Amino acid sequence: MTKEEKKKMDSDNxxxxxxxxxxxxxxxxxxAVLSSGSYSEVVLKARGNAISxxxxxxxxxxxxxxxxxEVTNIDIGTEVVTNEEGRKSNVSxxxxxxTMKKTEK
Amino acid sequence: MTKEEKKKMDSDNxxxxxxxxxxxxxxxxxxAVLSSGSYSEVVLKARGNAISxxxxxxxxxxxxxxxxxEVTNIDIGTEVVTNEEGRKSNVSxxxxxxTMKKTEK
Numbered sequence: 001m002t003k004e005e006k007k008k009m010d011s012d013n014x015x016x017x018x019x020x021x022x023x024x025x026x027x028x029x030x031x032a033v034l035s036s037g038s039y040s041e042v043v044l045k046a047r048g049n050a051i052s053x054x055x056x057x058x059x060x061x062x063x064x065x066x067x068x069x070e071v072t073n074i075d076i077g078t079e080v081v082t083n084e085e086g087r088k089s090n091v092s093x094x095x096x097x098x099t100m101k102k103t104e105k
Numbered sequence: 106m107t108k109e110e111k112k113k114m115d116s117d118n119x120x121x122x123x124x125x126x127x128x129x130x131x132x133x134x135x136x137a138v139l140s141s142g143s144y145s146e147v148v149l150k151a152r153g154n155a156i157s158x159x160x161x162x163x164x165x166x167x168x169x170x171x172x173x174x175e176v177t178n179i180d181i182g183t184e185v186v187t188n189e190e191g192r193k194s195n196v197s198x199x200x201x202x203x204t205m206k207k208t209e210k
Binding site: 048049050051052055056058059063071074075076077078090092094096 | 154179
């Protein structure tokens with residue numbers, strides 16, 4: 001891995017792709033990123049049916065584990081996905097940005 | 106129905122609750138509200154698995170039917186739901202606000 005590649009990877013390490021696993025898996029991932037000290041922000045990305053799971057993960061994190069983590073931005077969009085038969089279809093997507101509140105010391 | 110009640114109903118007529126019907130049903134409902142002339146804004150509300158359907162409906166409306174309708178605000182939250190056995194559980198919710206862009210005449 002070149003330095004360039006490593007740098008790119010590092011800069012994307014605060015993006016979590018939400019899929020079909022139980023919501024708590026993503027909550028753990030969010031907490032790992034936010035408590036690593038490297039990032040004050042984490043972005044959850046999801047498509048299709050996983051959208052509701054991304055919302056669940058953000059809400060569980062904020063309500064139960066990290067009350068200092070706030071939802072600062074939500075974007076929705078549409079992505080074109082090509083299926084196995086080569087047909088294109090549209091699928092909705094969401095990006096949820098969770099940011100740690102700055103606490104005064 | 107008293108005048109008060111009617112007023113309340115009217116003021117809530119631009120809220121659409123998204124459930125388990127096909128997304129196009131909600132797209133039609135959105136278009137009906139926005140083209141009635143009474144409202145320049147419509148709010149989609151959904152809980153749990155219907156969250157992704159609400160995103161679908163907003164995206165389909167914006168991309169295919171009413172390109173002047175823009176997503177102006179998205180909020181997520183948690184609601185407490187009591188099931189048939191009387192147990193309480195948390196469910197995620199979303200509110201998507203679609204607003205008609207003002208066009209110059």
